[in-house]
Every structure is written in structure tokens, then in C-alpha cells.
Amino acid sequence: MKKYMNKGTVALFAMSFFFFGWMGHVLYENAHKIVKSSTLKKIQKDGVLNVVLLNSPSTYYIGSDGPKGFEYDLLNAYAKYLGVTLNVTTANTIKEALELSKNPDIQITSASLTKTTKREQTYIFGPSYFEAQEQLICHKSLTQDGRFPTSMDKLSNLSIVVGEDTSYSETIEQLKQDGFDINATYSPELSTDELIAQVDSHEIDCTIVDSNIYALNQRYFKNIELAFDVTNRRQQAWILAPDSDMLKAHMYEWLNSFNQSGEMARLKDHYYSYVLFFDYYDTAMFYKRIKTLLPKYEHYFKEASGKYNIPYSVLAALSYQESHWNPNAVSFTGVRGLMMLTQNTADLLGVKDRTDPKDSVFGGAKHLREMLTNIPAEVGGEERLKFALAAYNIGLGHVFDAQKLAQQLGLNQNSWTDLKVVLPLLSQKKYYKTLKHGYARGSEAVRYVDAIYDYRDILQKIDSETALLQK
Numbered sequence: 428m429k430k431y432m433n434k435g436t437v438a439l440f441a442m443s444f445f446f447f448g449w450m451g452h453v454l455y456e457n458a459h460k461i462v463k464s465s466t467l468k469k470i471q472k473d474g475v476l477n478v479v480l481l482n483s484p485s486t487y488y489i490g491s492d493g494p495k496g497f498e499y500d501l502l503n504a505y506a507k508y509l510g511v512t513l514n515v516t517t518a519n520t521i522k523e524a525l526e527l528s529k530n531p532d533i534q535i536t537s538a539s540l541t542k543t544t545k546r547e548q549t550y551i552f553g554p555s556y557f558e559a560q561e562q563l564i565c566h567k568s569l570t571q572d573g574r575f576p577t578s579m580d581k582l583s584n585l586s587i588v589v590g591e592d593t594s595y596s597e598t599i600e601q602l603k604q605d606g607f608d609i610n611a612t613y614s615p616e617l618s619t620d621e622l623i624a625q626v627d628s629h630e631i632d633c634t635i636v637d638s639n640i641y642a643l644n645q646r647y648f649k650n651i652e653l654a655f656d657v658t659n660r661r662q663q664a665w666i667l668a669p670d671s672d673m674l675k676a677h678m679y680e681w682l683n684s685f686n687q688s689g690e691m692a693r694l695k696d697h698y699y700s701y702v703l704f705f706d707y708y709d710t711a712m713f714y715k716r717i718k719t720l721l722p723k724y725e726h727y728f729k730e731a732s733g734k735y736n737i738p739y740s741v742l743a744a745l746s747y748q749e750s751h752w753n754p755n756a757v758s759f760t761g762v763r764g765l766m767m768l769t770q771n772t773a774d775l776l777g778v779k780d781r782t783d784p785k786d787s788v789f790g791g792a793k794h795l796r797e798m799l800t801n802i803p804a805e806v807g808g809e810e811r812l813k814f815a816l817a818a819y820n821i822g823l824g825h826v827f828d829a830q831k832l833a834q835q836l837g838l839n840q841n842s843w844t845d846l847k848v849v850l851p852l853l854s855q856k857k858y859y860k861t862l863k864h865g866y867a868r869g870s871e872a873v874r875y876v877d878a879i880y881d882y883r884d885i886l887q888k889i890d891s892e893t894a895l896l897q898k
Contacts, residue, residue, distance in 0.1 A: 466534055467673040475514050476506045479527045481538035482517045483620050484643045485698075488891075497639075497698045498537045501556060502665075504690065508681050520618045522592040525550075528666050534674070536666040539637060541594040543661075551671060554679045555662035556691075561598055562641050563587075563654040565633040566626050576633070576654045583608040585632040588622055591615040595635040598657060620644065626651050637663075642699060646885055649711050693844045697809065713747065713882060717889065720752040724765065727785050731792035737799075740890070742792055744882035745816065748875060749791075754784045766791025795819055803830070805841045813843040816879055817850065817872040824864035825853060825872075832858060847873050 470476050480487035480499060487496040494503075494515070506513040518524035521538050528536035528550070535553070541561075542552050565585070569575040576582055579602065589595035591613040599611045614622065622634040623641075627648035635657055636644075645651060667675060685691050721743065728746070732739040749767035750756035757763040761770065764787035773781050778790035798815035801823055806814050818826045829849045830840035838845040850869030852858045859866045 465673065466668050466671045467677055470509060470511055470534060470674070474511045476502070476509060476511050477514045477516070477532050477534050478502055479516050479518055479524050479530075479533055479536040479538070481521065481524050481618075482519055483539070483618065483640070484888075485539050485637075485640045486537060487515065487517065497557075497694065498539065500694055500697075501691075502535065502537055504685065504694075505678070505681055508685075520616070521590050522615055525592055525666075531668075534668045534671070539640065539663055540666060541637070541661050542664050543594050543597050545597055546594075550666045551669060551675070552664040553667050553671075553675055554682050555664045556682060557639070557663040558660045559637040559639045559663060560660045561595060561635050561657040562638050563633055563635055563657050564623065564626060564641055564651050565654045566629045567650050567652045568629060569632060570652075574632075575652075578655065579607050579657075582633075583610060585610060587611045587633045587635070588614055588617070588625070588631045589635050590617065590619055590622065593619070594661075595619075598635065623648060623651060639699065646710055646881060647888060649714065689839060689842060689844065693810075693842060696844045696847070710881075710885070712751075713885065716747070716752055717886070724752060724754075724784050724788065727788040731789050734789070735792040735796040737792055737795060738883075740883045740886040741812065741879070742788065742795075743886055744879045745795065745819070746788065746791065747882050748879050754782055754787065766794070768794070798823060802826075803841070807841075810841065810843045813876050813880075814846070816876045817846070820875045821850075821853075821867045821869065821872045822864070825867040825869070828859075828862040828864050828867070829853060829869065832862065843876075 480496070480502070482488060483496075485497060487494065487499040499515075503513050516527060516530075516533065518527050518538065521540070524536055524538040524540075527533060539557075539559075540546070540552075541559070542555065546552075563576065563582075565575060567575075569585075574584065576585060587599075587610060589599065589611065592615075596611075596613045599609055602609055617625070619634070619636055619640060622631070623636060623644050625631045626634050627650045629650070633654065638656075638660075641651075641653065667678075682691075724746070725743070728742045729739045731737070732742055746752060746765045750765050752765065754765050755763075756765070756767065758767065762768060764781035765784055766787045768776070768778060768781050768787065768790055770781070772794060773779075773790060776790040776793050778786045780786050781790075795815055798818040799811060802811050802814045802818070814826055826846075829846055829852075832852060833840040833845050833849045836849065838849060840846070850867075850872050853862070853867040853869035856866075
């Protein structure tokens, strides 16, 4: 009997040892998971959000007044929501960005990354924040020899290059599997923007880019043209560090509030709205006049910029929109000069000769400064400049009317995104008859501001490239 008891005791002890060992293992694993899933807590504790950002116009770049880019601004907004500092590590290609995402210190990787089936097997994606479709863009001259492609089955005789480890290379491989004959090369070194430049210089025939990237770059390259859409619209999202469940949930919560507040719409409007008014001929002429006309008046814009604290690129872009840098320009309504001032406005500003380039530029800059000063204090940041430019075009009174109407319609009267909806209504009798300043061509003001921002961005890009060359 004692023998069996001893055996039972040993068995019970062994089972107990196994049970407590198993429980300890489970508790350790759970604790380990909690530690590994505390990426959000680490960010909050350290006060820093470490991110990888692709250096490109659609993502992140250094403008004349600091860091810019749609995805940079979005990440910066999230960092502010967290109450932490944004720490940026830059990547020059998507391949490089994906490699940097494996760094244990990196918490978010942002590079206009499309969520593909293959990528989702390797990476953890956060919530989707943008949609884009892949597009084939080619050099315009292909039309002349009948080689400009109109469909997927006309790609066999074209040199097509896309970045290695991109969604574009995945798309091409899938198309090949589907039976399409595509002469494609995958570059490990060149970025999407560099490949666009190679299409523009006709070093290669075509490349594939996301629709938002094409929209931003078509202003800078005169020889590229959209051939056709390669894919349907697909979601873009950030790559998160492993075990970022808490961070991902927190990000969903923030993104939902960011959308509902209208901030996302304003951000997209800021970076992408003006591309709808893009015109190849006008932009080609703009580049030509930058070389032939701008040098004659550039020093006036820069002097006025310093005196009235308005960016040089804004004043030059405003003048181009008004007069195409023609000091003798005159409209049918009698406004004239580089900044197209009315006689009454010129008198109020102390401008003696509207056709004198220096007088006109300084008068226009002073006028824009007055608009900026009189825009309500509730309108802040970049929005303030857009309101002021609209006022330069249609008058401050009409901008105030649009703000009043926006309020009546339940919109945000201090948001340019909402004001763009309201301004065109100023030409409709049922609206303008109730407003103090009556009828106005509000749609023109919207196009006017968008065009100035388009010209401004081109000037800033040229200035940045010139500065790099000088270094």
C-alpha cells in the first residue's frame, strides 16, 4: 500500500510540477506579450514617436519654411494628439523604407504604401488613410511613332522601369502571370520620383506610379502623360512595429476623430485640390517665363517679401496669376501692372505709377499684407493666406459674406475647405441677395487661389533644387 502511495505521491508531485510550470509559462508568455504590445506606452513614456518617411513630394520634403508633405503633416498631427515629438528618419526609396521599418526603434513607416496581399503577409498595417490607383505614365513622344500604349497588351515593345520591392513590381509580376508580355526592369536604387524624371527625359519609355504621386508631379515634368489606369483604387496605410495592437487601436480612434473634425479633408484639400486645375500648356509657359521674365523682377519680389513678411514665392506666384509678369498688362476693367491694381487701390496704397514694376510689386505686397491683417483671428495658419488671396481677388467684403453664409449653412467659416464650397454660391441670387456685398464670382476666387498655390509650389521646388546645386 505504501508503495502505491509513494508512486501516487510522485505522480501527484510530477503533475503539480507540470501544472505550475505550465501556468508559469503561460503567465510569462502573457506578460511578455504585454511588454511587447506596449509600443504605445513606450512612445508616451519616451515622449517621442520614431517614424520612417519617404523623401518625396507626396510624403515628406523640406520646403522653404520647413518640413512639408501630406503624410508628414498627418503623422505630425498624430504626434501632437499623442503629446509627443515626431522624430523622422528619411528613406530615399520604398525598398529602403521597408528595410528601415525592421529597425526595433522604428514605430511607424510611412511611404505612400499600398496594402497588398504579399505585404500583409510580412508587415502589420495600421488603419487606411488614403486611396490611390496605379497608373502607367509614359513620354509624350511615343505618340509620334504610334507606340503610346492604350491598353495592357501594348507594352511588349516599351522599356518600363519601376522600383524594386514596390507595389508596382508586384503588379507587373501578377500581370505577367496573367499572360501579358511586359518588358519591365526593377530598380533597387531609383525612387519613384527619379523614375518619373527619367520618363520626362526619355531615358525610359514608361513607369508606374500611384495616382496621387502622378497628380503632384505632372506640374514639374512637361513631357510625361498618363497612358491608362493599371489597377483599381487601393488602400494606403502605415506599417507599424510588431505587436502594436494598442497603438493600432489608438490610431483608429484618432483617425476617426481626425476625419470627423474635417481636418483630413482640409489636409487633402491643401495638397491635392489645385491639381484639378492643372494645364500642360499654361505650366510649360510658366517654366519658360521663369527663365525669361522672372529674373527682371525677382529682386523686387524678394525685397517686398522682406518688408511685408510674405514669402517671395507667394508674391511672385500672385503676380504671375495676375499679369504673367507683364508690367504693362491691363484688363478690360482698367486694372493694370505686375500686380494688377485698380486706380482706387493704388491711390490708397500710395502707388503713383501702376506700370512701374517696383511700385506695383510693393503696392501689391502691401495690399496683401492688409488683407492678411484684416482676416479674422480665428482663421489660422496656411488657411489665413488662402483667405487673404481670395480677398485680393474678389474683395474682403465678399470673403466676410462667404464666412457668414458658411455659418448659416452649418459649415466652418474659418476653414478654407468649407469656404471653397460656399464661395461659388455667391453668384446665386438666392444666396447673395441676403448678403451685405451682394453678387461675386466666387468660383473664380477658388480657382485663383488654387492656381497661385500651384505656381508657388513650382517656384519653391526650383529654389530648393538650386540651393542643393549651390551646396
